[in-house]
Amino acid sequence: MTSIRPRPATITDIAKRAGVSTATVSYVLNDAPGSRIPESTRTRVRSIADELGYVPHASARSLRKGSSDLVLYVQMDVVHGPLAAEFHHQLTLRLRDMGYTLLQYGGERHRGVKAARTWAAMRPSAVIVEHERLTPAGIELLRKSDIQVIATGVAAEAVKGDGVSTLNMDDLGVGHRAGEHLVGRGYRDLAAVVPRGNVLRRIGTLRLQGLQEAAARAGVGATVRSLDMDWSPESAAEVVRTWLDEGLPEAVFGYNDEFSGLLLGALQDAGVRVPEQTALVGADDVMLCRMLRPRLTSVRLEPASIEATAGEIIRAVTERTEVHLSPWTPVLVRRDT
Amino acid sequence: MTSIRPRPATITDIAKRAGVSTATVSYVLNDAPGSRIPESTRTRVRSIADELGYVPHASARSLRKGSSDLVLYVQMDVVHGPLAAEFHHQLTLRLRDMGYTLLQYGGERHRGVKAARTWAAMRPSAVIVEHERLTPAGIELLRKSDIQVIATGVAAEAVKGDGVSTLNMDDLGVGHRAGEHLVGRGYRDLAAVVPRGNVLRRIGTLRLQGLQEAAARAGVGATVRSLDMDWSPESAAEVVRTWLDEGLPEAVFGYNDEFSGLLLGALQDAGVRVPEQTALVGADDVMLCRMLRPRLTSVRLEPASIEATAGEIIRAVTERTEVHLSPWTPVLVRRDT
Numbered sequence: 001m002t003s004i005r006p007r008p009a010t011i012t013d014i015a016k017r018a019g020v021s022t023a024t025v026s027y028v029l030n031d032a033p034g035s036r037i038p039e040s041t042r043t044r045v046r047s048i049a050d051e052l053g054y055v056p057h058a059s060a061r062s063l064r065k066g067s068s069d070l071v072l073y074v075q076m077d078v079v080h081g082p083l084a085a086e087f088h089h090q091l092t093l094r095l096r097d098m099g100y101t102l103l104q105y106g107g108e109r110h111r112g113v114k115a116a117r118t119w120a121a122m123r124p125s126a127v128i129v130e131h132e133r134l135t136p137a138g139i140e141l142l143r144k145s146d147i148q149v150i151a152t153g154v155a156a157e158a159v160k161g162d163g164v165s166t167l168n169m170d171d172l173g174v175g176h177r178a179g180e181h182l183v184g185r186g187y188r189d190l191a192a193v194v195p196r197g198n199v200l201r202r203i204g205t206l207r208l209q210g211l212q213e214a215a216a217r218a219g220v221g222a223t224v225r226s227l228d229m230d231w232s233p234e235s236a237a238e239v240v241r242t243w244l245d246e247g248l249p250e251a252v253f254g255y256n257d258e259f260s261g262l263l264l265g266a267l268q269d270a271g272v273r274v275p276e277q278t279a280l281v282g283a284d285d286v287m288l289c290r291m292l293r294p295r296l297t298s299v300r301l302e303p304a305s306i307e308a309t310a311g312e313i314i315r316a317v318t319e320r321t322e323v324h325l326s327p328w329t330p331v332l333v334r335r336d337t
Numbered sequence: 338m339t340s341i342r343p344r345p346a347t348i349t350d351i352a353k354r355a356g357v358s359t360a361t362v363s364y365v366l367n368d369a370p371g372s373r374i375p376e377s378t379r380t381r382v383r384s385i386a387d388e389l390g391y392v393p394h395a396s397a398r399s400l401r402k403g404s405s406d407l408v409l410y411v412q413m414d415v416v417h418g419p420l421a422a423e424f425h426h427q428l429t430l431r432l433r434d435m436g437y438t439l440l441q442y443g444g445e446r447h448r449g450v451k452a453a454r455t456w457a458a459m460r461p462s463a464v465i466v467e468h469e470r471l472t473p474a475g476i477e478l479l480r481k482s483d484i485q486v487i488a489t490g491v492a493a494e495a496v497k498g499d500g501v502s503t504l505n506m507d508d509l510g511v512g513h514r515a516g517e518h519l520v521g522r523g524y525r526d527l528a529a530v531v532p533r534g535n536v537l538r539r540i541g542t543l544r545l546q547g548l549q550e551a552a553a554r555a556g557v558g559a560t561v562r563s564l565d566m567d568w569s570p571e572s573a574a575e576v577v578r579t580w581l582d583e584g585l586p587e588a589v590f591g592y593n594d595e596f597s598g599l600l601l602g603a604l605q606d607a608g609v610r611v612p613e614q615t616a617l618v619g620a621d622d623v624m625l626c627r628m629l630r631p632r633l634t635s636v637r638l639e640p641a642s643i644e645a646t647a648g649e650i651i652r653a654v655t656e657r658t659e660v661h662l663s664p665w666t667p668v669l670v671r672r673d674t
Contacts, residue, residue: 009481053481055457072440085443092444101459103409104441107429120392122438144346144390233627261628268630288625290570291598293605
């Protein structure tokens with residue numbers, strides 16, 4: 001921002017130093033076929049480029065060709081598990097092979113047009129974003145800027161169509177699997193917790209709904225009670241107190257492994273034996289399940305194939321087509337609880 | 338990439354539709370002071386811009402002004418905790434207020450010049466990256482491209498100087514605090530685990546060193562044994578078997594809370610009472626500590642101030658100065674183990 005600031009080397013700098021035209025430099029550095037430039041000139045240009053630390057400018061390239069090679073992954077507030085991290089890493093590498101750069105943006109919590117405007121200003125080829133942050137007007141703005149939209153998260157299908165691709169999580173299926181397991185084990189008086197907080201509540205409500213559907217489908221008169229819960233040991237203790245007052249449920253679906261971990265601690269503090277007095281099922285199958293004693297039974301979302309999913313997302317970006325993915329299969333992992 | 342593809346609206350499109358010059362459009366949309374454009378024209382230009390979904394092009398802006406507003410956060414393989422996520426979010430918002438866009442890149446695992454070249458191609462103003470991925474030649478390349486470098490992680494100070502800023506973690510201090518606590522409680526036969534795997538091993542070795550220094554400093558003849566451990570219940574069981582063979586240590590520093598969680602499970606499986614037979618201290622103070630029974634004692638890295646740290650990083654980026662930060666203070670959180 002001041003005049004003494006060093007300036008990145010340009011093609012012009014290299015051309016001057018090498019005593020050739022900028023076109024020649026450009027030919028050499030781009031390995032353009034069919035140009036008859038002597039090898040000695042090529043070598044000189046390359047060594048000057050190295051010396052000056054010349055690096056081609058990605059956004060200059062994208063401006064020249066009139067399209068962007070940026071894919072924007074909008075994400076925040078999220079504690080990534082190892083599975084999500086691996087998926088993100090694979091997607092980055094595979095997009096890079098196709099000439100795209102995947103960058104993650106964790107800025108303001110806006111949604112709708114305001115958010116879409118921020119993303120569009122970066123002129124990406126595509127935006128991958130939780131569907132909750134999309135509105136029809138926001139999608140319209142992105143479409144006008146020729147930006148592919150890939151909506152992720154719970155029930156991403158809500159925004160499906162009109163060019164919007166979706167990457168859906170099967171949270172209803174997680175609830176189904178938990179319910180089938182518990183009813184199948186002979187439990188009839190089931191309970192579930194639903195986390196407070198916007199995003200988690202939506203996921204929790206779907207998982208609860210899945211549990212209720214599985215209980216109803218079994219046709220054995222199983223019932224499901226539910227309570228709200230905060231992400232704290234105090235809230236877990238309060239939930240357990242309520243159950244002790246109302247009558248201990250035969251089995252609990254604890255939303256996910258972490259909430260179940262808090263519930264297990266609170267049940268143990270209250271002297272409740274798990275699973276003898278109350279069975280407990282978590283979800284996500286994180287390492288925590290194998291730290292706890294008794295070890296936590298859980299529902300795992302098994303990815304079909306990270307490779308195949310990444311490939312489909314790349315197809316949406318490069319071929320500008322709509323894809324709809326739901327690549328996770330809920331699988332019960334039975335342990336001690 | 339084909340001719341039927343919609344094209345984002347440009348200033349020229351707006352000018353044509355409004356029947357004014359592109360300069361007029363530019364004046365209106367940039368709210369340029371001192372231009373005498375009638376309010377009716379301004380209104381017309383703005384409504385056409387809205388209708389066409391016009392969004393200014395961030396990288397066009399950065400090309401025009403000759404400097405980039407992109408700050409690149411290079412990160413992968415990392416399971417973010419809530420503290421890191423909040424820090425990242427705050428930094429993004431504060432940089433945005435200063436006109437910068439923070440984007441995260443989780444691509445290839447290169448280091449040195451190869452990695453630096455990839456980052457430099459995106460022409461950021463600054464790169465925030467784990468110091469392990471920097472080499473002198475890589476730093477030199479970034480400097481030539483006028484990119485500020487902020488090195489993070491364990492012992493980031495190794496690459497300090499020559500314009501490289503550092504954001505250091507006090508892992509030595511974590512070991513000190515754990516050691517002071519355990520020796521202070523009267524334990525003399527201490528043990529620690531060091532995780533296998535490149536990045537974790539480096540952190541673990543520093544934490545172990547801190548523990549050893551604290552034991553030596555106390556001058557009471559305390560000793561520290563150490564074992565390598567994988568991130569698995571099987572490896573935890575093997576560590577506990579070795580301890581049972583060699584004689585159970587009076588107290589264990591379990592590297593972090595998660596490794597300690599695995600060790601606690603393995604100790605319980607072996608019938609070892611914690612803390613009566615063996616005390617246990619974790620690190621990071623995550624929610625897991627309050628799920629486990631007994632509840633896990635831990636060392637927490639307390640951030641001085643996310644605000645102040647973000648402010649210093651912004652200073653490094655905007656004022657192009659070197660800053661050296663070590664904003665975390667290790668604090669012991671005593672619980673049951």
